[in-house]
Amino acid sequence: EDQVTQSPEALRLQEGESSSLNCSYTVSGLRGLFWYRQDPGKGPEFLFTLYSAGEEKEKERLKATLTKKESFLHITAPKPEDSATYLCAVQAFHRGSSNTGKLIFGQGTTLQVKP
């Protein structure tokens, strides 16, 4: 069964204290891995797409990396406005299936950055 597990569930950082969020996945075949950010009371907001092991993407203080079994979201020198829940999702490849938008999401990591 395709599965996504994120850790930790919650993370508290001081402003400027860098850290990483983990997303481990089990899928029969990976089409893509995605990171989203969700603020309270809002819908998720797309951050990154990663397709193959070794790929990296960056945006401001965020950097996403991918291996064959997990992805990391590195947060460098975070600011209070980076506080949010970060969701990891995978799109699994199944023989005979078309490329659809059926994503499997993890439970998320809730990040709080204190000034």
Add this chain to the structure above:
Amino acid sequence: DSGVTQTPKHLITATGQRVTLRCSPRSGDLSVYWYQQSLDQGLQFLIQYYNGEERAKGNILERFSAQQFPDLHSELNLSSLELGDSALYFCASSVEGGSFTGELFFGEGSRLTVL
């Protein structure tokens, strides 16, 4: 603002009732997705429509149905409601058809409470 509009934002109803959630995708987006978010299950894919046709189906209950209309807006119908159906229901849209890039644009959700 993602450009995806969902109504209503909040809905309180009783067990056994039927409700309809509505979604207007971003201008130009042909695909519409419905996701359910609950505290214990996280974000779960329900169904995807592309240009009026069903494209992919998740673990959507038989009591739930959806459709996408010629103007591309979509409705999710939930019937014979149970307490466990209480959740946030998100609609998302994307422009692609055959080549999904992972970038979904989510609305702000419809919060359903079943009493």
